[in-house]
Amino acid sequence: MTRILLSILALLLISSFPALAQTKAETWRYEGPRIGMDLSRFLLPYMQSAKRNGWEIQADIPYKGNLFPTFEMGMQWYDDKQTKFEYKNNGTYARVGVDMNIVKFESLKDHDFVFVGFRYGYSVFNQQTDNIQTANYWEAISTNLPRHDMSAHWGELVFGMKGELLPNFFFGWSLRAKIPIVVTKDINMHPYIIPGIGKTGGGTPFDFSVGVYYRFPIFRSKTIPKPIKMGGAKHPGLNNENDPNNPDYGGSQSGGSRNFNQDR
Amino acid sequence: MRYYLIVISLLVILFGSCNDGNRCYDSVDTLMVTTLSLNGFKDIKTLIIKGINRNDVGDTLVIDLTSTLTKSYPLPLSLSADSTGFVLNVNGATDTMYIRHSMIIKLISEFCGFAPNYVLSGSGFSSGIDSVKITDAKVNTQSIVKKTNDQNIIIYFSSSAH
Numbered sequence: 482m483t484r485i486l487l488s489i490l491a492l493l494l495i496s497s498f499p500a501l502a503q504t505k506a507e508t509w510r511y512e513g514p515r516i517g518m519d520l521s522r523f524l525l526p527y528m529q530s531a532k533r534n535g536w537e538i539q540a541d542i543p544y545k546g547n548l549f550p551t552f553e554m555g556m557q558w559y560d561d562k563q564t565k566f567e568y569k570n571n572g573t574y575a576r577v578g579v580d581m582n583i584v585k586f587e588s589l590k591d592h593d594f595v596f597v598g599f600r601y602g603y604s605v606f607n608q609q610t611d612n613i614q615t616a617n618y619w620e621a622i623s624t625n626l627p628r629h630d631m632s633a634h635w636g637e638l639v640f641g642m643k644g645e646l647l648p649n650f651f652f653g654w655s656l657r658a659k660i661p662i663v664v665t666k667d668i669n670m671h672p673y674i675i676p677g678i679g680k681t682g683g684g685t686p687f688d689f690s691v692g693v694y695y696r697f698p699i700f701r702s703k704t705i706p707k708p709i710k711m712g713g714a715k716h717p718g719l720n721n722e723n724d725p726n727n728p729d730y731g732g733s734q735s736g737g738s739r740n741f742n743q744d745r
Numbered sequence: 746m747r748y749y750l751i752v753i754s755l756l757v758i759l760f761g762s763c764n765d766g767n768r769c770y771d772s773v774d775t776l777m778v779t780t781l782s783l784n785g786f787k788d789i790k791t792l793i794i795k796g797i798n799r800n801d802v803g804d805t806l807v808i809d810l811t812s813t814l815t816k817s818y819p820l821p822l823s824l825s826a827d828s829t830g831f832v833l834n835v836n837g838a839t840d841t842m843y844i845r846h847s848m849i850i851k852l853i854s855e856f857c858g859f860a861p862n863y864v865l866s867g868s869g870f871s872s873g874i875d876s877v878k879i880t881d882a883k884v885n886t887q888s889i890v891k892k893t894n895d896q897n898i899i900i901y902f903s904s905s906a907h
Binding site: 561563565610613614616619620621622624626642668669670671673682 | 753855859
């Protein structure tokens with residue numbers, strides 16, 4: 482039984498390494514929706530003194546090769562026991578946006594990319610503060626602030642990378658600058674943490690995300706997506722499809738057909 | 746590419762794990778800034794301020810035996826009542842003053858906690874005081890960093906009584 486399990490494991494590992502598993506299917510470029518989980522949400526409880534738990538799923542789908550419309554959603558539970566108060570903040574959030582690949586895919590099999598993108602985020606959450614201790618010359622008091630249902634809208638600028646470590650399995654990270662747009666007002670306290678944004682105290686909130694993703698390879702093609710043109714000066718002969726001296730485009734081949742098999 | 750992906754990911758995690766520590770850099774003391782004025786050309790030579798009904802050792806809020814015309818004094822307000830009373834002894838004559846206020850508790854920061862914020866709404870006083878003028882009704886943690894000659898209230902004493 483152990484031997485059978487080891488054999489299956491070995492087969493899975495071997496099939497994961499492209500160099501060891503050459504098949505005819507590799508002449509195709511496979512694309513499809515990618516769904517994953519943000520692992521950093523599970524690391525947060527170990528990085529902060531407060532109890533901060535949550536999860537986040539992320540999904541994207543390629544559009545015209547280099548654009549990736551993205552949807553992300555998650556939940557967060559925050560319980561912060563400070564010496565002079567106890568703060569709870571729980572909520573759900575979602576983000577939509579687009580990532581844009583800024584590097585060139587080298588071959589049909591190459592799905593690694595570096596991206597910039599933006600998100601619009603919306604969060605519905607509540608906050609509650611108990612056992613607030615205050616004292617002065619006159620007396621010491623303990624008070625509570627009841628649960629307050631709130632919401633927030635924000636924008637994000639994103640920079641990151643995603644790479645295909647095993648066939649259809651991706652690993653990636655992103656750094657995010659978050660710009661709160663509208664947050665429900667509370668006369669007693671501005672929430673110092675918002676699900677989906679993170680800590681809000683002082684300056685622009687930054688966040689990071691480290692995730693693993695699985696791509697469902699349901700579309701296939703034989704073309705490498707062209708890099709998105711970012712404008713700027715045009716240089717004669719550079720990336721010119723009709724230039725017979727440009728090796729990227731197969732020299733004098735007619736009809737603009739591209740010889741991608743040169744990468745193989 | 747994949748090498749950079751993994752190396753940079755580790756750096757990102759390390760960067761993300763940094764925090765600024767649990768330190769409080771802001772004041773949580775909310776004090777009403779008070780200045781005194783004695784009508785006429787008399788000086789306030791001695792000044793003692795206590796909370797009303799606070800007669801224990803250490804309950805004195807202000808003892809100033811020098812000329813006090815240009816000074817301001819930060820006074821604490823009650824956290825639970827809607828008015829606060831003070832006993833003021835000026836040049837040996839004793840007066841009482843009450844300040845009416847409303848209060849909410851407000852978060853200063855995650856690590857500093859909460860502090861009271863007041864809005865002053867009126868005053869009451871004994872015969873040795875001519876009037877109490879509220880110049881800035883909002884009393885918060887920033888009140889004590891007001892500019893010189895800026896205050897929450899001015900107490901005008903009657904020169905005949907002092």
